[in-house]
Amino acid sequence: MKLINIGFGSLIADNRLVSVLSPDSAPVKRMIQDTRERGLLVDASYGRRTKSVIFTDCGYIFLSALTPEVIAARAEGAAEWGGEEDAEA
Numbered sequence: 001m002k003l004i005n006i007g008f009g010s011l012i013a014d015n016r017l018v019s020v021l022s023p024d025s026a027p028v029k030r031m032i033q034d035t036r037e038r039g040l041l042v043d044a045s046y047g048r049r050t051k052s053v054i055f056t057d058c059g060y061i062f063l064s065a066l067t068p069e070v071i072a073a074r075a076e077g078a079a080e081w082g083g084e085e086d087a088e089a
Contacts, residue, residue, distance in 0.1 A: 001013050001014070001015055002014045002015075002078040003078070004017065004071065004074050004075050004078050005074060006044050006054060006062060006064040006066060006071060006074075007044060007045070007046075007064050007065050007066045008044065008046045008065070010044035010062075010064075012054065012056070012062060014075055014078045016056045016057050016058060017054065017055075017056060017057075017075060018055045018056055018057050019054075019055045020052050020053070020054050020055075020068040020071045020072060020075075021052065021053050021055070021068065022051070022052065022053070022068055023050045023051070023052065023053045023063070028053055031053075031061065032053060032061060032063070035059075035060075035061045038059075040059050040060045040061065041060075041061050041063070042060060042061070042062045042063070043062075043063045044062050044063060044064050044065075045063050045064055045065040046065065048065035049065060050063045050064070050065065051064065051065055051066060051067045051068070052064045052066055052067060052068040052071055054071065
């Protein structure tokens with residue numbers, strides 16, 4: 001398991017990541033509201049404008065102030081970087 005920094009010291013496990021989307025479309029906004037009502041929304045934007053919505057395999061949605069491109073680059077970096085962690089486990 002590798003961790004991806006989604007901003008301001010918040011981390012998410014890369015194996016839980018399903019997709020990263022922009023929060024601008026109406027369907028994504030509805031999903032955010034539904035998830036908030038179910039208590040599965042995690043706001044990791046620390047009051048800043050939400051630029052990406054991160055969906056996980058367990059139903060949680062994370063809001064981040066980083067763009068989807070930055071999070072995708074960090075996820076790819078986590079996948080390439082992980083060789084040493086696997087050896088320690």
